[in-house]
Amino acid sequence: MKQYLWNFLILLDEFGNTLTGGDPGETISSRAGKAMNEGKTWGCVLCRFLNLFQKNHCQLSIDAAEGKRAVIKD
Template identity: 40%
Template sequence: MIRLYIFNILIALDQLLNAILFGDPDETVSSRAAKNLHLWHWNLLGDFLEWIDPGHLKRAIETDEGKNAIFKKGREPP
């Protein structure tokens, strides 16, 4: 039970960070990175996440999220 609680808190913090970075508040940073690997800064984060946890980006991508992002795919800030 405590593991699920901690996991839920970590997901919430992940989504909060994504919202702070002008992303969809219901999407994780990992999902956003997986969708934006064509941009160098997301690719760098993606490489780091894959180094820590191989296959992480493939598991983390949320295709149904991201519609409420301030900066949408392909329109990320420089």
């Protein structure tokens, strides 16, 4: 049951990221961490909030393999 709950929370996280314009399969934390590294205000604010629950949460959550949309070239 514990693994099921964890998987469900990740699903909600990825769904929320997709709804806000992010790539499917990437968590909001990963996207926010990348945004923070680029100096984007929203990423900095969200990561500061998430740090209340886990130190360096966004940095630990960055997934370099996710978040890059495929580019289709003709």
